[in-house]
Amino acid sequence: MVDFENTTIAFHQKNKNQLKKAYWLFRMLANPVMVKVGSFFTRIAIKTHLPVSWVLKPTVYNHFCGGENIDACDPVIHKLGEANVQTILDYSAEGKELDADFDYTKEQIIATIDKAKGDQNIPYAVFKPTGVARFALLEKVQVGENLTDQEQHEFDLVKERFHAICEHAAKQGVPVMIDSEESWIQTVVDELVEELMFRYNQKEPLVFNTLQMYRHDRLEYLKNFVERAREKGVYSAFKLVRGAYMEKERARAAKHGYPSPICSDKPGTDQAYDDAVSFCLDNITDVAVCVGTHNELSCQLAVEKISSLDIVADHPNVSFAQLLGMSDHISYNLAAAGYNVCKYVPYGPVKTVIPYLIRRAEENTSVAGQTGRELFLLRKELKRRKS
Numbered sequence: 001m002v003d004f005e006n007t008t009i010a011f012h013q014k015n016k017n018q019l020k021k022a023y024w025l026f027r028m029l030a031n032p033v034m035v036k037v038g039s040f041f042t043r044i045a046i047k048t049h050l051p052v053s054w055v056l057k058p059t060v061y062n063h064f065c066g067g068e069n070i071d072a073c074d075p076v077i078h079k080l081g082e083a084n085v086q087t088i089l090d091y092s093a094e095g096k097e098l099d100a101d102f103d104y105t106k107e108q109i110i111a112t113i114d115k116a117k118g119d120q121n122i123p124y125a126v127f128k129p130t131g132v133a134r135f136a137l138l139e140k141v142q143v144g145e146n147l148t149d150q151e152q153h154e155f156d157l158v159k160e161r162f163h164a165i166c167e168h169a170a171k172q173g174v175p176v177m178i179d180s181e182e183s184w185i186q187t188v189v190d191e192l193v194e195e196l197m198f199r200y201n202q203k204e205p206l207v208f209n210t211l212q213m214y215r216h217d218r219l220e221y222l223k224n225f226v227e228r229a230r231e232k233g234v235y236s237a238f239k240l241v242r243g244a245y246m247e248k249e250r251a252r253a254a255k256h257g258y259p260s261p262i263c264s265d266k267p268g269t270d271q272a273y274d275d276a277v278s279f280c281l282d283n284i285t286d287v288a289v290c291v292g293t294h295n296e297l298s299c300q301l302a303v304e305k306i307s308s309l310d311i312v313a314d315h316p317n318v319s320f321a322q323l324l325g326m327s328d329h330i331s332y333n334l335a336a337a338g339y340n341v342c343k344y345v346p347y348g349p350v351k352t353v354i355p356y357l358i359r360r361a362e363e364n365t366s367v368a369g370q371t372g373r374e375l376f377l378l379r380k381e382l383k384r385r386k387s
Contacts, residue, residue: 002303002337004296007381009336010329013083016385022325023378025063029361030371039358046354053350060357064325065092066345070108070115073347076324080343081121084335088124088177088321089115092346092356093131099157105131106161108348109176110168117172123319123342124208124290125169128179129189132165133158138185159192166196170206177239177290180210183249183261194225198234205237205288205317212243213273215261222276226287236283239290239321240276242269244359274301281305281318288317290342294327294370299334313338323360326370329377 004010011019028034045052053061066073070089077087091108093101109127116122129138137154140147147155162178169176178193180186193209200206209225211218222238229236246262253260263269277298280289291302299320306318319340322331335341346356 002300002333004299004329004333005377005380006333007329007377007384010332010377011381012332013079016382019378019382019385022063023375023382025059026371026374026378030375035361039362042354042358046351052354056354056357057350060361061350061353064323064346064357064360065353066324066347068347068349070111070347073345076345077119077121080345083332084341085331086121086123086340086342087345088126088342089122090126090128090344090346091131092128092348092353094128094355094359096131097134099154102132102134102157102161106165109165113165113169113172113174113176116174123340124175124177125165126177126179126344127165129162129181129185129192132161135185138181138188142185142188162192162196166200166207170200173206175206175208175237175288177208178210179239180212180241180244182245182252183215184252186212190221197229197237198232201229201235201237202233205235208237208239208288208290210239210241210292211276212241212245213276214243214246214263214269216263216268216272217261219272219276219279223279226279226283230286235286235288237288238276238280239292240273240280241292242273242295270295270298274298277302278305281309281311284309284311284315284317290319290321292321294322294330296330299330303334303337303339314340316340326374 014022042052042056066076066089073087073089080087089112091105091112093105096102096105105127109125109132113125116125134154137151137158140151141155166176178189181189190209193207197207197209211222213219226236243262249262250260263272273293273295277289277291280287281302291299293299302320306313306315311318319342320331320334321342321344324343324345331341331343346353
């Protein structure tokens with residue numbers, strides 16, 4: 001068992017002022033009205049080119065992000081490493097439309113791969129498909145619409161970016177995780193990632209797909225892929241998350257009149273998630289898994305499963321991951337117990353990262369109990385330090 005209530009370990013790298021700052025930040029995030037209003041005006045400020053960095057950088061940005069460029073993340077990487085917590089550098093550009101922007105993001109991802117090579121504090125690279133591809137184009141490909149010559153050329157460039165990133169990662173020996181997207185573009189993403197997994201996972205797990213387990217079809221997809229991968233003699237590799245687009249998914253399904261792809265209730269999602277983790281651990285010889293969750297029970301169940309199967313805590317095919325600035329009680333206590341633990345560390349210019357920060361704030365308010373748990377533990381540690 002890992003004691004996730006141990007705030008002494010969880011917050012040992014934060015001084016009292018940093019704890020208080022984090023406490024008041026989560027107090028703001030716990031207010032749905034404040035988050036909604038703040039997100040609305042921030043989006044307006046971006047569209048009208050009003051300065052917002054002076055408000056966001058010392059508050060939300062500094063809490064959830066590593067820096068404005070790769071090298072600026074060095075202090076965060078080093079500090080996390082001192083606690084045996086590793087870093088996944090995530091260039092968090094979202095909502096772009098131009099090939100020039102997508103090419104720049106590709107180069108940033110390749111730069112994170114180069115930085116990770118030989119650095120034990122950076123075990124993975126990561127990228128978001130819509131960071132290197134236009135959303136509307138992927139949507140059109142998924143539904144099977146005929147592409148214009150220009151669109152076909154654009155999609156060819158998308159595939160080239162995916163391949164260039166994964167080829168470079170394979171040459172450097174750095175595993176790369178490919179994030180998930182909304183269901184109406186995820187199938188085409190899966191097809192692109194599967195091709196890369198079959199190509200580069202022959203000797204070791206280098207390309208990871210991400211499964212959002214709040215989708216009721218993902219557990220079956222996981223099992224079927226592992227079977228297909230075994231037939232081809234390649235490793236399966238997955239990052240498992242609960243999911244990030246539940247409200248959007250259900251609203252779109254209702255609007256277009258198709259069955260929601262999301263589990264009917266939270267217990268269903270929790271069960272699917274834990275079953276997926278258990279399945280991967282049962283097949284650990286040729287399946288690599290990153291347990292990406294802020295859910296304490298899921299982490300505890302994974303720890304118990306690892307123990308019951310006599311898998312060593314730092315097995316190279318098993319890791320845990322949380323976001324920078326969240327769930328330190330999970331990350332630091334798991335790391336102290338000897339498990340492989342990573343923090344996703346978003347970086348990029350403040351204006352570039354704003355869409356990510358807005359999404360992060362909105363997700364925090366929609367996850368029942370998440371912000372309240374953060375506040376409870378911060379209060380507990382502040383009280384402990386007073387005694």
